[in-house]
Amino acid sequence: MADLAAQGETPEILFWVGCAGAFDDRYKRVTRAFVRILEHVGVKYAVLGMEESCTGDPAKRAGNEFLFQMQAMQNITTLNGYGIKKVVTACPHCFNTIKNEYPALGGEYEVIHHSTFLQQLINEGRVKVEGGESYKGRRITFHDSCYLGRSNNIYEAPRAVLEALDADLVEMKRSKANGLCCGAGGAQMWKEPEPGKKDVNIERTEEALATLDGNAAALDNLYGVESGNAGATPAPKANGQGSIIAVGCPFCMTMMSDGVKNKERENNVQVFDLAELVASAEGLNA
Amino acid sequence: MHFSIQNFLFLLVAIAGFGLFAWQARKIRANISVGRDRDMSGNVSERLNKTLLVAFGQSKMFKRLTPAFLHLIVYVGFLVINVEVIEIMVDGIFGTHRFLQFLGPVYDVLMATNEILGALVIVAVVAFWWRRNRKPPVRRFQGPELRAWPKLDANIILYVEVILMAALFTMNTADLKLHQLRGTEMPGTFPISGLLVGLFPSSEAALHVLERVGWWAHIIGILCFLNYLPSSKHFHIIMAFPNVYYSRLVPQGQFSNVESITHEVKAMMDPSYEVPAPATAPDGSALAPTPFGAKDVNDLAWTNLLNAYSCTECGRCTSVCPANITGKLLSPRKIIMDTRDRMEEKYNSPLIFSPNLYGQEAKHESQEVLDKENHTLLRGYVTPEELWACTTCNACVEACPVNINPLESIVEMRRFLVLEESAAPNSLNVMFSNIENNGAPWAFSPSDRFNWADDLYVAEKEVVTA
Numbered sequence: 001m002a003d004l005a006a007q008g009e010t011p012e013i014l015f016w017v018g019c020a021g022a023f024d025d026r027y028k029r030v031t032r033a034f035v036r037i038l039e040h041v042g043v044k045y046a047v048l049g050m051e052e053s054c055t056g057d058p059a060k061r062a063g064n065e066f067l068f069q070m071q072a073m074q075n076i077t078t079l080n081g082y083g084i085k086k087v088v089t090a091c092p093h094c095f096n097t098i099k100n101e102y103p104a105l106g107g108e109y110e111v112i113h114h115s116t117f118l119q120q121l122i123n124e125g126r127v128k129v130e131g132g133e134s135y136k137g138r139r140i141t142f143h144d145s146c147y148l149g150r151s152n153n154i155y156e157a158p159r160a161v162l163e164a165l166d167a168d169l170v171e172m173k174r175s176k177a178n179g180l181c182c183g184a185g186g187a188q189m190w191k192e193p194e195p196g197k198k199d200v201n202i203e204r205t206e207e208a209l210a211t212l213d214g215n216a217a218a219l220d221n222l223y224g225v226e227s228g229n230a231g232a233t234p235a236p237k238a239n240g241q242g243s244i245i246a247v248g249c250p251f252c253m254t255m256m257s258d259g260v261k262n263k264e265r266e267n268n269v270q271v272f273d274l275a276e277l278v279a280s281a282e283g284l285n286a
Numbered sequence: 287m288h289f290s291i292q293n294f295l296f297l298l299v300a301i302a303g304f305g306l307f308a309w310q311a312r313k314i315r316a317n318i319s320v321g322r323d324r325d326m327s328g329n330v331s332e333r334l335n336k337t338l339l340v341a342f343g344q345s346k347m348f349k350r351l352t353p354a355f356l357h358l359i360v361y362v363g364f365l366v367i368n369v370e371v372i373e374i375m376v377d378g379i380f381g382t383h384r385f386l387q388f389l390g391p392v393y394d395v396l397m398a399t400n401e402i403l404g405a406l407v408i409v410a411v412v413a414f415w416w417r418r419n420r421k422p423p424v425r426r427f428q429g430p431e432l433r434a435w436p437k438l439d440a441n442i443i444l445y446v447e448v449i450l451m452a453a454l455f456t457m458n459t460a461d462l463k464l465h466q467l468r469g470t471e472m473p474g475t476f477p478i479s480g481l482l483v484g485l486f487p488s489s490e491a492a493l494h495v496l497e498r499v500g501w502w503a504h505i506i507g508i509l510c511f512l513n514y515l516p517s518s519k520h521f522h523i524i525m526a527f528p529n530v531y532y533s534r535l536v537p538q539g540q541f542s543n544v545e546s547i548t549h550e551v552k553a554m555m556d557p558s559y560e561v562p563a564p565a566t567a568p569d570g571s572a573l574a575p576t577p578f579g580a581k582d583v584n585d586l587a588w589t590n591l592l593n594a595y596s597c598t599e600c601g602r603c604t605s606v607c608p609a610n611i612t613g614k615l616l617s618p619r620k621i622i623m624d625t626r627d628r629m630e631e632k633y634n635s636p637l638i639f640s641p642n643l644y645g646q647e648a649k650h651e652s653q654e655v656l657d658k659e660n661h662t663l664l665r666g667y668v669t670p671e672e673l674w675a676c677t678t679c680n681a682c683v684e685a686c687p688v689n690i691n692p693l694e695s696i697v698e699m700r701r702f703l704v705l706e707e708s709a710a711p712n713s714l715n716v717m718f719s720n721i722e723n724n725g726a727p728w729a730f731s732p733s734d735r736f737n738w739a740d741d742l743y744v745a746e747k748e749v750v751t752a
Contacts, residue, residue: 151539
């Protein structure tokens with residue numbers, strides 16, 4: 001961004017990478033996939049690079065309002081200094097914080113989650129999701145992130161992206177507004193869970209795996225879901241090809257990947273972010 | 287019109303009943319107003335819309351079809367049968383009999399609807415009772431916070447509803463049979479009472495007594511029930527409406543901004559920033575500074591306290607809570623119930639019952655970890671372990687049929703733990719210092735923040751040369 005500003009230019013969008021996108025080895029692949037898509041469609045974008053700092057989301061959720069506001073004001077100063085109007089991010093936590101909590105502190109931007117952005121690109125025909133890997137016949141289930149779904153009512157965009165992939169999209173019984181948290185929100189990512197029967201991500205992974213395997217109906221441990229409620233779509237029996245748990249959040253990515261490993265299903269179930277799926281369908285994979 | 291001593295008695299009973307209720311309502315109003323100020327004015331049309339949809343329209347109930355359907359019967363029954371209460375009031379005061387009969391065919395429809403709904407209410411109430419008392423009960427009625435008084439309370443409500451309906455049918459059937467014996471036309475249509483006449487005695491005197499007993503039992507029952515409400519979870523039939531009206535209109539993910547901290551942070555970043563003078567008492571002396579976050583009920587916003595009086599303890603919040611589902615201590619319902627219990631312990635209890643007297647101890651599984659010395663909402667009722675189990679996923683907020691927000695109270699108490707007591711779990715303190723020192727919650731150097739791009743360009747170069 002600094003380089004661009006030095007040339008006297010302003011970008012169309014600012015891609016907010018986020019700490020996970022910058023440091024987490026798994027999510028760095030998502031960052032790169034999204035950047036490839038941006039370059040492929042020729043959007044004039046910029047990143048803050050070393051000038052970016054944590055939005056303060058985990059501090060705020062954990063109750064450290066002071067630290068949150070310090071972070072927020074610092075980031076707002078940076079963003080306003082460059083005259084940023086439009087921010088795109090692949091992290092629902094950054095998305096929620098910048099969109100909903102920065103305005104009270106003087107940071108007003110148009111903030112877009114990458115699922116919405118990808119949906120727009122597909123709708124406009126700028127990304128055709130063809131020429132690369134085909135997902136025909138593969139089963140995908142989307143795990144709703146709390147900070148995208150319930151927090152900001154974004155349920156359709158990620159599904160529209162997945163539908164464009166021509167895969168078999170199956171819904172978990174607890175999905176959309178009834179979705180179950182991956183277990184990492186509210187700063188849980190940085191601490192051990194409190195004692196209980198099991199970890200939240202294991203519960204959620206079991207549900208995702210059962211859905212992909214086509215026995216979601218056999219799940220008898222679905223607390224909070226009235227039996228007989230519509231919602232879960234029956235999936236065809238597994239056909240040997242790898243199934244996919246799609247996510248749109250770095251925390252969900254970590255939690256679901258850990259869950260799949262814990263269940264020793266890495267050989268036939270993979271966890272991918274929406275941007276990775278779109279990039280490889282478009283033939284942009286690294 | 288036919289005045290008698292009955293009308294005088296009725297007037298006394300009605301005045302006593304409503305007066306007592308007003309007195310109890312004032313106590314609850316006082317309890318709610320100990321909460322912190324929060325400006326909820328404006329957005330009237332949006333709020334009214336929400337109230338129509340969520341409170342009157344029951345829209346959030348329909349996430350679960352069986353209980354939604356049963357609840358709808360009782361709710362519509364409550365609304366429609368209350369029209370008959372108007373009639374009872376007018377008859378009671380002015381000595382008229384079935385005053386609304388001037389409505390003609392409308393009265394026929396009204397009475398028939400009343401009777402059918404009355405019968406359906408009994409069916410629904412029996413189903414509710416079964417869901418709660420079978421072994422084991424429906425899962426969301428099993429929580430440790432639903433033992434003792436809350437369990438008894440729920441059953442009392444169901445019994446009273448059956449008694450009220452039985453009184454209504456006694457009154458109608460006796461009246462109908464009296465008319466049949468005298469060969470006169472009974473105003474209104476009574477499909478259920480018509481089936482019951484055979485069971486009633488054929489003596490005019492007995493029927494007259496039965497009619498009066500039904501009439502008095504119904505109205506006294508209603509007045510007693512009205513005064514039972516402030517001690518009960520059933521208070522939701524009144525409080526749900528203001529609670530939905532004053533619910534949050536911002537996205538669920540938006541957490542409240544702490545204004546006082548904003549001033550401090552701005553002053554730190556800009557020395558010329560003028561921090562507004564602290565609030566002063568009417569006599570000019572400085573007020574004690576308000577703590578960050580919430581330690582006790584009066585540190586919560588008044589809307590959080592209104593939430594506590596609107597809760598019907600249905601447990602939809604707890605049954606969707608990821609922490610609770612996986613066996614952790616957190617139960618959003620318990621947080622809300624604790625808030626109300628603590629309020630009534632510290633300030634006013636309703637007149638008739640003090641729920642605190644009924645097995646308060648039994649309600650909390652983790653009594654031994656509660657701090658008896660610091661007897662406040664936080665630590666005295668709610669343990670930090672419960673609070674730290676929350677993933678802030680908003681499932682509880684989404685699930686509540688009357689727009690209660692347990693998450694807000696949880697976050698306020700977390701703020702107190704972190705900002706006033708520095709009592710966060712150690713791993714969170716590590717995360718805080720990472721953010722402070724490295725600008726990231728993990729211990730990575732800020733100078734490595736752009737490293738992801740190196741690989742990108744390397745990869746692209748490879749593609750080009752390949």
